[in-house]
Amino acid sequence: MQKDTVTIINNRTNEKFEYPILDGTVGPSVVDISTFYQDTGMFTFDRGYTSTASCRSKITYIDGGKGQLMYRGYDISYLAKNRTFLDTAYLLLNKTLPSKEELEDFSIEMKKRSFIRESMKKLFDAFPDNAHPMAILSASVSALSTFYFEHLDIDKPNEYMEMAKRIIAKMPTIAAFAHRYSQGLPIIYPDLGRGFTENFLYMLRGYPHRHIDLKPIEIKALDTIFTLHADHEQNASTTTVRNVGSTHAHPYAAISAGIGALWGRAHGGANESVIRQLEMIGSVDRVDEFIKRAKDKDDPFRLMGFGHRVYKNFDPRAKILKEIRDKLMEEGIGVNSELVKVANKIEKIALSDEYFISRKLYPNVDFHSGLILQALKIPKEMFAVIFVIGRTPGWVAQWIELQEQPTIKIARPRQLYVGPVDRTPKDD
Ligand code: CMC
16 A cells, blocks of 8 residues: 655755655644655754654644643543542543542542652752742752652653652642742641642641631632643643653653743743733733734733644633633632733733734633632742642653653754854964
8 A cells, every 4th residue: 555655855956755644543644754864964944843743642632723632532621620630640640530449549649648758858948038939849859859769760660650659749749848938938748638739728828737728619720720731742841851851861850850941931930920911011001002012023022821832723721711710700719800800801902903813822821820820829939830730740641651662762853053163273
């Protein structure tokens, strides 16, 4: 049978090269150019990897045109509305949703593993006051590799699982400690009587020996945020985790690097930037001025929480979050109604403005999440940290998938060199 191929003709030499087309279960086909350099002596050029598939994966599928996101074949809205973050984490790691008993066991194990070694607390003492929690988090996750050095060389499923469960369970504790230390507040240890998400909110907000009431709607809102962030195929931070993982570094070093990549405002830092921007705009009568700035080519100002590399119709995560934001407002859970008015006006204008329509710029997951997190009394500096807690199961699932390949190819792109040559003095 004739194989489907793409033919490339080099007009300089008139040579023809054929490359196989590979089909996934769904989504665009890919052209396998892995022998391109060997065949042609040339590299392909793809700044920002906009046309490059870097791996085969069975974890997450996004259809940016339809606004569809699936984890292991399950639609995100099903998981967000009917399941919990722990179900989702289990699904990402084990490839199937858990039964009631499996979920119960997983939850108990998460609780037991949520503590960090007492000696690790000294690390937090070393950071200056007001240190950004993302910096503390990245450093602490890297430091965790010193406590679990045995995870450096793992190749059995039970070893991967232990590594994975450990980091997912400890991430909220490290994150909460990062916040408490950076603010000079007493740390709160995990409470074994509380579930995963409730426990994180408790460690963030609680005080020693003081009862704290967390409303189910607040826990569900944060749990949904975690679920919506759990994986997003080969985005910048996941690609970072896979790239570091491809060198056989410690998995926690790979995740620490992923945290660094996520921190930037073009990625996980956007939710913090959205709130800061909404506060800067301040009132509905100033929205037009900022929309004008966003459209001005000579102004670096961008509307934070708008646009996405993959979603070109709508971001399904943003839709779900908008519903949650409005529900929290109805229930009087402290959503800043002035900022909601500003956000709604920005959204309304942008969705009908030629600049945004022609560039397919829609509200992304970060546009609404900041307002929800603010309503949950989570400080802005912690917004990207929340993203990290949610994304950790995705990172470890992607790391495991990479390690389970028959052979690991180190990530090593090439370049188009445009710098100077022959500058070395000849007679020295
Ligand atoms: N405001 C104004 N103009 C924008 C925006 C924006 N937020 N985003 C993109 N554009 C314009 C951009 O100037 C360019 O215009 P032109 O074609 O005239 O040069 C065009 O739209 C394409 O933009 P791009 O930067 O080439 O697109 P990209 O796919 O490389 O970048 C993005 C995607 C998310 C980095 C970008 O849209 C952005 O910076 N958005 C704001 C930051 C943000 O909300 N980030 C969170 C992303 S979702 C969470 C996550 O995955 O981490």
